[in-house]
Amino acid sequence: MPAFLAVIYKELRLLSADPSSLILLLLLPFILVAVLSEVFEPLVVGTPRLDLPVVDLDRSESSMNIVEQLSGIDGFDVDLEQRSQFREADAEALFGGGQRVAALVIPAGFEDALSSRGEAMLTLHGDPARSSYVSILHEQLQGRLLAEQLSDTIARVAGEGGGEAAVARAIESAAARARVETIPASERGTFPSAFEQTVPGFAVMFGFFTAFYAAWNILREREEYHTWQRTIVSPMARVGIAAARLVAYTAVGVLQLTVMLLLGRLIWGMSLGDAPLALWLAIGSWSLVSASVGLLAGFVFREIQALSGVLYLSVVVLGALGGALLPVTFLPDWMEAVSVATPHYWAVDAIQDLIARGQGLTDILPHLAILLGFASAIAAGASLVRRPA
């Protein structure tokens, strides 16, 4: 046992000998998580707010009514411009180099058309590089304008045939009955914030950098410091040496994820769920998987270039496949099927169950078992692939 602890102590001393790298290891994932969570927030929370430049060429009472209706719609920041003419090139200038998706033009003669023919047209000039968003915007605008006009139209048509009050009652009754009660499908009872949704995935994804750090240190010990050779001639079984390394790097992983989640709690007020022990076990199991991968990679690779390439690929690709970037249900069916074969899937799902869905230890026991299975298989693979000597 003292020998086992001595190897762990040696590993931690090696880590502390390079404090700048250790600080980077702890902070790098947090910075990535912070930036990417901000980026994904509008998509996670729902329809994002859009700037909508409106060019009023008509400058009439009717056109002002339209602007007023649009200003009242949630999700749009209307930016009114009154001009006397408008060309295609003006639309491109209004897109602001990709910072706006479309511009709405109220053409000259809008009010005349409305009063003489009873109908008029608005033009939505969309950025062709963003046509999907233009379609969404178009649907929203048309829907909201229709809703705004519905009561006027109904009042007008009903007024012609009588029974206006009865119509109003019927519409009101149908609208009341069409209401949908939205309920979160989880034990938590409330919807999680954007950070509570995104942080678990990114934390797992970038927590995987621990594997790179573990492998890189093994490589350095073998090729640069030559402390590996000294360790294996010590009176301790090789399995014990490998296990001590696993413990040391698992501790680093747990520290890394704990720092990340605590900073998330302090800065964004993230809930960490009601089961701290379960959360700690989940991040511990995930860190053990990362440390095992680091052990395997450290034994397999001889060159830092190959190690970097393969581990970066693993961080990003396995993370994306495992649902760390976007929910697994967004992936095509075949990828969704593959995702359960990645340890990332089980780690992300377990931490999301605890933080975003408000579940407890018993709910994530299968996840923990599968993660420990992955860690054991990978560590066993490390001992088979190549002798540490």
Place this chain on the structure above:
Amino acid sequence: MYPAWQVIGLIQKDARLILRRPQAAVVLLILPLVLMAVTGPALDFVLGETSLRVTIVDLDRSERSAQLLEELGGVTGLEARRAERPGASFDEPDVRDLLDGGAAVLLIPKGYSGADGPSLRYYVDPLQAGLATVIQGRIEQAAFLTELPSAVAGSDAAGQDAVRRAVASAIEAPAVRVEDSLGTEAQGFPSAFEQSVPGFAVMFGFWMAGYFAVVLYSERELWGTWRRTLASPVPRWSMPGTKIAAYAVFGVLQLAVLFTAGRVIWGVDLGQAPVTLAFIMAAASFVTVCFGWVVTSLVREYLAQQSIISLSVFTLGAIGGAFVPVFLLPPWMEWLSPFTPQYWAITAFQDAMFRGAGLADVTLNIGVLLAFSAALFFAGLARFRLVP
């Protein structure tokens, strides 16, 4: 003046270094392609081009609930799946099983069609609440249309007729309509892949900075080839310059392969201006390599170099609009975006591919990218130690 062949020899040496280590292709080519393959379909979801799966449980089994089911079948963006619940029972814990990977469960409760019946219940997976909320508006609209006839039936005959005419008039021929105009030389509608390929190509093209740093570190600290080159009869200060030029060429090749793969695999339209694309690729590659150069000049530790470059690939890419279009970013990020080279590169590619822009239209973008390159190069030069 030294003969040009000596400089070309240096570039050839770097080409051999790259070709001898095929693992470079993993990060430089396979990584972006796999990520495009993974995130492309996901972006389809975000753009609303793929339907959201909603399980519907009908406990009412009435004529009206059947009408609602029929109406829901036609709702855009909703893939309705029926789940049978024999015996008209439903417990809250059932919801998790019923979700089965979908976004939500819509429950038509027992007694829904009655005069004061309960309202529809929409159980949403907390992790898909954003998109499920968008669909909720469409479900309410479908329910409204289903409810309308029975609501009207309660009023007198004149009222019923008036409502029918009014609704038909308001919905089928609204007074104010909005028409689309995409008005540029570009034709067609870019797909999710056409929106994501330029973004991810630029974002992961930035890994070339990491590879440049790896090779420079290895040459200086591990292989000893830097010292050997210093001893060769080439101008000493041409070494960083030729190395940057060589890796900028590899960067162009990398981007060309990524865009070509996008064209071949996902049918991405590369536009009508290949020369313009080539110029943008060259400018973007120069910035990338100069970034790798400045990092290796300022930071000596290998892990620190790679950490800074990894951080930059993701954060600058995200702020520059690679993951999510700039107009969807939070305001402070939207403000920061033009300070990243990725923003100028992505905008230039999209201009050339989808907005019908030619070389003259993207001059500003290319100029900004070259200015970034020059600033990074000289910042690195000030701190670079030729002899390690």
